[in-house]
Amino acid sequence: MQDPKPVRVIPDHQRQEVIKQYQILDTPRLAIEAANVGTWLIDKTTRVFITSPRVKELFGYESEVDFSFDVVLTCISDKYRDKMVAGIEDTFNTGKTYHIDFLINDLQGRPLRWIKAVGGLYKDPEGKMSHISGVMMDVTEQKLQELRKNKFIGMVSHELKTPLTSLKAYVQMLHAWARKRKDQFTAGALAKMEKQVKKMGNMINGFLSLAQVESGKIHLNITEFDLNELIKESVEEMLMLNPGRTITFSVNDVISLQADPDKIEQVIINFLSNAIKYSPGNGQISISAQVLDDMVEVRVQDEGLGIAQEDMEKLFDRYYRVENKQTEKIPGFGIGLYLCAQIIQHHNGKIWVESKPGKGSDFFFCLPQKADRSVV
Ligand code: ADP
Numbered sequence: 001m002q003d004p005k006p007v008r009v010i011p012d013h014q015r016q017e018v019i020k021q022y023q024i025l026d027t028p029r030l031a032i033e034a035a036n037v038g039t040w041l042i043d044k045t046t047r048v049f050i051t052s053p054r055v056k057e058l059f060g061y062e063s064e065v066d067f068s069f070d071v072v073l074t075c076i077s078d079k080y081r082d083k084m085v086a087g088i089e090d091t092f093n094t095g096k097t098y099h100i101d102f103l104i105n106d107l108q109g110r111p112l113r114w115i116k117a118v119g120g121l122y123k124d125p126e127g128k129m130s131h132i133s134g135v136m137m138d139v140t141e142q143k144l145q146e147l148r149k150n151k152f153i154g155m156v157s158h159e160l161k162t163p164l165t166s167l168k169a170y171v172q173m174l175h176a177w178a179r180k181r182k183d184q185f186t187a188g189a190l191a192k193m194e195k196q197v198k199k200m201g202n203m204i205n206g207f208l209s210l211a212q213v214e215s216g217k218i219h220l221n222i223t224e225f226d227l228n229e230l231i232k233e234s235v236e237e238m239l240m241l242n243p244g245r246t247i248t249f250s251v252n253d254v255i256s257l258q259a260d261p262d263k264i265e266q267v268i269i270n271f272l273s274n275a276i277k278y279s280p281g282n283g284q285i286s287i288s289a290q291v292l293d294d295m296v297e298v299r300v301q302d303e304g305l306g307i308a309q310e311d312m313e314k315l316f317d318r319y320y321r322v323e324n325k326q327t328e329k330i331p332g333f334g335i336g337l338y339l340c341a342q343i344i345q346h347h348n349g350k351i352w353v354e355s356k357p358g359k360g361s362d363f364f365f366c367l368p369q370k371a372d373r374s375v376v
Pocket of ligand 1: 270274275278302304305306307315320321322323327331332333334335336337338361
């Protein structure tokens with residue numbers, strides 16, 4: 001566990017002073033508490049942690065108990081503790097909104113409840129950034145529902161995958177047979193079937209990955225492979241699925257990469273299929289890879305719709321889709337880029353986008369060329 005440095009224990013008289021100082025913030029608190037939501041505050045200088053009675057109750061304590069940040073950290077499940085402390089420091093340093101869902105345990109370490117904490121950095125009356133203040137609420141029911149939904153998605157996708165794999169094998173066999181017999185009509189129909197089966201397979205794989213990510217079961221099978229070869233195969237697959245489109249890719253030298261090839265392929269396919277989906281039929285699409293120091297960077301460029309600044313920030317969120325006149329008829333679930341971000345994060349990499357509405361977008365990811373095996 002990381003040392004809970006940001007939240008200091010200070011002498012009681014000093015603590016009472018800070019608490020008094022913040023009592024002026026109490027009026028909105030009362031209204032918020034009526035909605036069964038607790039309020040909390042951390043002072044920037046003293047790092048005193050002040051909570052309303054509802055927060056104490058959420059953690060299973062009597063409202064009169066003196067409730068320190070150390071107690072909060074003891075209750076939080078190991079998996080979320082460091083993240084919570086680091087998030088607070090980050091908000092103090094950058095002013096970014098604080099947002100975390102965490103699980104609290106009972107004294108035996110059994111999971112009790114899911115809590116959502118949201119907060120922001122606020123100024124004191126002199127205009128200096130002085131404290132993080134926010135709310136906490138019990139989101140156990142929503143979380144359990146989400147877990148049930150993810151389990152359902154995982155099960156359904158898994159069940160659909162088995163017959164689809166067998167269907168794919170028969171279609172490929174018949175396709176080869178029709179070609180051999182020079183039966184052009186049947187071969188043409190079977191080629192179309194093969195494409196649709198492939199598209200459906202990609203979709204099901206996306207849902208399976210979503211269920212894995214959501215249940216924290218994403219697992220990387222790290223091997224060493226040639227990234228350029230993987231890109232070449234992905235481009236071929238995209239061109240097979242989207243005849244008439246062009247994708248520019250010039251293979252340079254071998255780029256050897258230690259990563260999970262299936263997962264990296266999933267990211268590349270997602271970037272490319274989005275570039276196709278959100279561009280006009282004659283729009284140029286290109287993909288390139290390069291080595292920068294000990295990192296590899298992949299870039300997919302298109303001349304499509306482009307993305308507005310306010311959407312770019314949320315693009316990698318789960319289920320986020322840009323909603324406007326141009327995108328309303330384009331189908332999708334808003335999980336592709338979320339999965340890409342999760343995969344790249346698991347590889348200790350970075351993912352980002354640069355874009356101009358009406359001009360096109362450049363999607364990037366970079367990751368270490370050599371995997372850190374300790375995190376796999
Ligand atoms: P989906 O495409 O299924 O909606 P994604 O997670 O792949 O889900 O993408 C999220 C959103 O990002 C899309 O709905 C789309 O609005 C936007 N987007 C993704 N790629 C591009 C692109 N190359 N050009 C323009 N918009 C894009």
